[in-house]
Amino acid sequence: MSKVVLRDSPGEIPAASRVQRDLTGDRPAADVEMARVLGTLPFRMALDSSGAGIAHWKHEPLHDVVAPMSHHVIMAYNGVVQRMERRSGKDIAIGTFRPGAVIIIPEGSSSRWDIPKPVDVVQLYLPQTTLRRVADEAATGVSPELLERTAHPDPVTSRLLLSAADVLEGNEALDTLFRQQLMDLLATRLLAAHTGSPGTIAPARGGLAPKTLLRAIERLRSDSDSDVSLAALAAEAGLSRFHFCRAFKDSTGLSPHAWLRQHRLExxxxxxxDTDESVVSIAAALGYSSQTAFAAAFRKLTGESPSDWRRRAR
Structure with missing residues (x-):
């Protein structure tokens, strides 16, 4: 399973990320370059070992050059409306930061940014290999080359990204599945809306065969160290990640992440x-990083704290 870094308060950039470099050059990973340019640490971040992931930043006005990075960076804005300027060589783009607008910095591109006011933004770090894989699996017929966007209206992508930062729960299995599904979903959206030749997505092919579905559910239910990544689930089903997610949802009505979250809640x-186990022991048994993370996830789904629910249920 991919290593996930989840941080809710300032701390040190993970060593693996500090030295992350593109195999074809000396480009820094997106989270490293963003930390340098923004001069702060993210409010919240979840990364895998490739540097792909999600980060929520709150930073001061920016007047600096962003160097070429080893990931595509897609941003959704969550602050007051403000004008900003982006310079790439002799080209100047002036845009308006507002809710519903997105920014795309393609892998390897560089530009100077002038943003006069503080910024609240959620960023997706997307490897080109992921974009190419999703294009192949979804049979889009699209060249997976993203366009540069400056405060471009796209409420669909914006909503997906802004909601992502609040869904991370401090449970490694759940957060990994969610992040992987979100990566594929956003990659599909980007291919459809932000390439030079948008294409269509191949239609769904129906649900999983009963035995295949049972094996997937057994893996998700496992309390062992069984790999519950999308890659492992899809490989066992003999499908691509893209088609496995579609087929699993067609069979169960839920995505793999939503199914596992419901199972954890049950x-x-x-x-x-039924037991007298303490809340902290239950949190640990279910794989949550802390009692606080477990309580927040439980309240989000039930509207009650674990202790309050227990008193009412008994």
């Missing part, structure tokens, strides 16, 4: 109702 309820 486990938590059973343990709270």
């Amino acid at each position: 486990q938590a309820m059973n343990m709270l109702r």
Whole structure:
């Protein structure tokens, strides 16, 4: 399973990310370059070992050059409306930061940014290999080359990205599945809306065969160290990640991440109702990084704290 770094408060940039470099050159990973340019640390971040992931930044006005990076960077803005300027060589783009607008910095591009006010933004770091894989799996017929965008209206991509930062729950299995699904979903959206020749997505091919679905559910239910990444689930089903997610949802009505989150909730309820285990012990047993993370995830789904729910259920 990919290593995930989740940070809710300032801390040190992970060593693996500090030295991350593109195999074809000396480009820094996106999170490293963003930390340098923004002069701060992210409010929240989840990365895998390739440097791909999601980061929520709150930073001061910016007047600096962003160097070429080893990932595509897609940003959704979540602050007050303001004008900004982006210079790439002799080209100048003037845009308006506003909710519903996105910025795309393609892999390897460089530009100077002048943003006069503080910024609240969620960023996606997307490897070109992921974009190419999704294009192949989805049979889009599109060349996976992203266009540069400056405060470009795209409320669909913006909503997906802004919601992502709030869904990370501090549970490695859940967060990894969510991040992988979101990467593929956003890559599909970017291919459809932000390339030079948008194409169409191949239609769904139906649900999983009953035995294949059962094996996938058994893997998701496993309390062992079984790999529940999308890559492992799809490989066992003999499908691409893209088509596995579609088929699993067609069969169950839920994405793999939503199914596992519901299963974890049911486990938590059973343990709270039927045992005297402490909340902190239940959080650890279900794979949450802390009692606080477990309580926040439980409240998000039920509207109650684990302790309050237990008192009411008994």
